[in-house]
């Protein structure tokens with residue numbers, strides 16, 4: 001069966017600290033995070049303004065906006081997310097579950113990059 005994966009990239013500046021880390025990440029510091037949310041679908045909308053799409057990119061933005069405003073951009077992630085140890089991995093999972101709870105259809109993965117060369121992709125195996 002055919003399918004499509006689309007993504008929307010987003011950016012935010014934020015501070016965090018990893019209290020258990022044995023190096024400098026234990027200290028309060030910040031990143032220019034880059035993330036992507038991935039949505040997967042096996043059929044395209046057949047008519048109307050969104051014909052030929054899985055979901056409108058601007059709709060993806062609407063799901064991201066409250067997360068960015070209220071929890072991520074220019075926030076201290078240890079406080080706003082409630083994560084004691086907000087690694088990229090924990091943050092990607094947290095964002096995934098927030099989007100899932102908000103009802104984003106077709107959500108398949110969340111990617112978080114802390115630096116230009118380091119990042120992670122979180123997904124849930126739906127075949128289990």
Ligand SMILES: [Zn+2]
Nearest residue numbers: 016025031114
């Ligand atoms: Zn860090």
